[in-house]
Amino acid sequence: LPHSPCLHFLEACGGAGMAALVAAQRFAAKAISTDITERSTLCARFTARLNQLSDFEARCGDTFEPVRGLLFDRIVAHPPWVPVIRHTWIYHGGG
Numbered sequence: 001l002p003h004s005p006c007l008h009f010l011e012a013c014g015g016a017g018m019a020a021l022v023a024a025q026r027f028a029a030k031a032i033s034t035d036i037t038e039r040s041t042l043c044a045r046f047t048a049r050l051n052q053l054s055d056f057e058a059r060c061g062d063t064f065e066p067v068r069g070l071l072f073d074r075i076v077a078h079p080p081w082v083p084v085i086r087h088t089w090i091y092h093g094g095g
Contacts, residue, residue, distance in 0.1 A: 003027045006073040010034070012063050013079045017044030017056070024048070024056035028074075032057045034066045 001019060009028035011020035017033030021044065024031035033044050037060070044058035059066035 001076060002074075005029075008032075008070070008072045008074075010067060010070075010072040010075045012075060012077045014044065014058070015040045015078060016047065017058050019076050019078060020044070020058075021047055021051070021053065021056060023074075024053045025051065028055070030055050030057070032059060032067060032070075032072075034059050034061060034063065036060070036062055 001022070003026055005027050006023075007029045009020060009023040009031040011017060011023070011031070011033040014020055014033030014035050017035070017040070020028075020031040020033035033041075033056075035041050035044070035058070041058045041060040044056075048056040048058065
């Protein structure tokens with residue numbers, strides 16, 4: 001992940017939003033993390049509050065849907081991955 005300055009940073013499939021949280025703290029003017037689960041989104045928001053990051057936002061929804069119409073200078077994706085021996089859940093092996 002390059003740490004060069006950027007204005008608008010997006011972490012898609014961010015989970016707890018670690019990449020976007022680091023971006024907000026170190027090099028991005030505004031960082032957004034999106035995730036499909038409400039639990040991960042709440043965790044990311046909580047961590048941002050603990051670290052007093054006002055330039056971070058966590059949004060819940062499917063990949064790019066929560067940021068429809070916005071433009072970003074840098075986009076990173078952190079899709080879920082679990083080794084799958086037998087498919088049992090829809091999001092088990094990253095979809």
